[in-house]
Amino acid sequence: MGTLRTRMPARLSAIVIASTVAALILTGCAGEADPVERAKAQVSAKEKAVAEAQTELTAASSAFCGASKDYITALDRYGDVLNDTAPTVGDVRNAGADLAAPRQDAVDSAEAAVTANQALYDAQQELVDAQAALAEAEAGPTGTPTEPAPAPSSTPLAPTASVDRVKQAESELAAAEASVTDDTPLKDAAEQFNSAAVALEMAWLALFADAGCLTDEQAAQAEAAVRAYTTALQQDLLVAGYYTGDVDGVYGPLTVQAVEDLQRAAGLPVTGTVDKATAEALQAKLAALGGAAAQDSVASTAALQQTLKLAGFWDGPVDGVWTPELTAAVQAFQTELGVEPTGTVDAATIAAFQKKIADLQAAAPAPSPSPSSSDG
Structure with a gap:
């Protein structure tokens, strides 16, 4: 940069500097002269952000419905194993292990949906703030701004009680798994697992419905x-x-x-x-x-x-x-x-x-x- 500056003709250098200063001055003046346009641009940008956040939430919600349905189906297959005429303790354990992947997918998709829901709330709040700023700009220093839009409410994707029941049922199934050893009578193992697995399946079905997956x-x-x-x-x-x-x-x-x-x-x-x-x-x-x-x-x-x-x-x-x-x-x-x-x-x-x-x-x-x- 030093080499370029020393070789630049003095007159050209002066023109560049003058143009830059003039641009900065004009930009500042334009900004000061037209705060309404600047506020409108902010509102437009925030409206776009809300639309994008809504799209992300729709996709995340769809992914959650799909993943939770897959997990419910896996739980149902698990129940089929337990109700088989001649299951072994190994069958029970293996079927339980097969639940791990779909369960993780369901949990991950639920977390992603919650994150997307929060992002939409944040975007809506920023839009409300931008609309309030626009109202103030349009009213001017002596005017009265129009009534601001109501602040958005942050609503969970599903009732807390449904989420808590799923967590409780997951714990009950984990306890049933831990109680089964090689010495556990097969009949007892099946009964312990069956009631816990059915309860978990039903808890997820309730969450599935409460989250809006049933249309x-x-x-x-x-x-x-x-x-x-x-x-x-x-x-x-x-x-x-x-x-x-x-x-x-x-x-x-x-x-x-x-x-x-x-x-x-x-x-x-x-x-x-x-x-x-x-x-x-x-x-x-x-x-x-x-x-x-x-x-x-x-x-x-x-x-x-x-x-x-x-x-x-x-x-x-x-x-x-x-x-x-x-x-x-x-x-x-x-x-x-x-x-x-x-x-x-x-x-x-x-x-x-x-x-x-x-x-x-x-x-x-x-x-x-x-x-x-x-x-x-």
């Missing part, structure tokens, strides 16, 4: 009905003194245990599944308690009838009375789902129904959750 209104209603049935059952079992967990609508190990305890107390076969006799025993227990418990004693059966009605397998009354016709409807429903048509409601049946709902949406484009909507 069909009827499917969403049916998924909600399944959770309503389990919630009503848990509430009845809680009032009856058999359930000690959270009433969260997830048919997990504690729900199975509560049903088994009820059956033992009633002198019924201990299956952990709800049939006509078990439902009647629960209703009798609640009726004996009297008061509000007696009034609510039919809630879980009524919720089951509503679920079957939405699925097209029940055209009778939603009255909370378990009849032979209801047993037949449950069996027909189970046949359609591809599970054993026992006429009783168990975790596998509920999980199969929720997976069926998710499968119905496989061909539908993944929606983009609205970050400006209110938290569910």
Whole structure:
């Protein structure tokens, strides 16, 4: 640079310097003279940034829906291994190991969606600030700026409760895995894993729905009905003194245990599944308690009838009375789902129904959750 400067003619050097100074002066003057145009440019740039952030969130949300569906499918295959007629402890362990990759993909995609959601919120906030600056510039030093746009709200992509339930179910499955050794009886290993795996699958299905991955209104209603049935059952079992967990609508190990305890107390076969006799025993227990418990004693059966009605397998009354016709409807429903048509409601049946709902949406484009909507 020193060599070039010494060889440059003095007159040319003066012209270059003068032009540079003039450009700087004119730029400064233009900036000072037209703050409105400068503010408009900022708003335009921020609007573009919001559009780009929304596109990124849409893509991230779609990726999460795809990855979580793959993980749910892997969990379902895991349940198939556990329900096999002759699984080994090695099968159980190997199937559990096969969950690692799809689980990581689901977790990674969830984190990416959360990051994209935050980026959209930040971009929206910057746009609001730019619009406020433009309003001030247009009003001038003596004017009154127009009312600023409302600040954006940062809304999670899914309710915190759904996310927490997934984390809890993941921990329960990890505990079930840790409890199995080479000396664990195969039957016990399968039971431990099955209830934990079903609970995890259902927790992810709930998150899948809450995150907006179910687009069909009827499917969403049916998924909600399944959770309503389990919630009503848990509430009845809680009032009856058999359930000690959270009433969260997830048919997990504690729900199975509560049903088994009820059956033992009633002198019924201990299956952990709800049939006509078990439902009647629960209703009798609640009726004996009297008061509000007696009034609510039919809630879980009524919720089951509503679920079957939405699925097209029940055209009778939603009255909370378990009849032979209801047993037949449950069996027909189970046949359609591809599970054993026992006429009783168990975790596998509920999980199969929720997976069926998710499968119905496989061909539908993944929606983009609205970050400006209110938290569910």
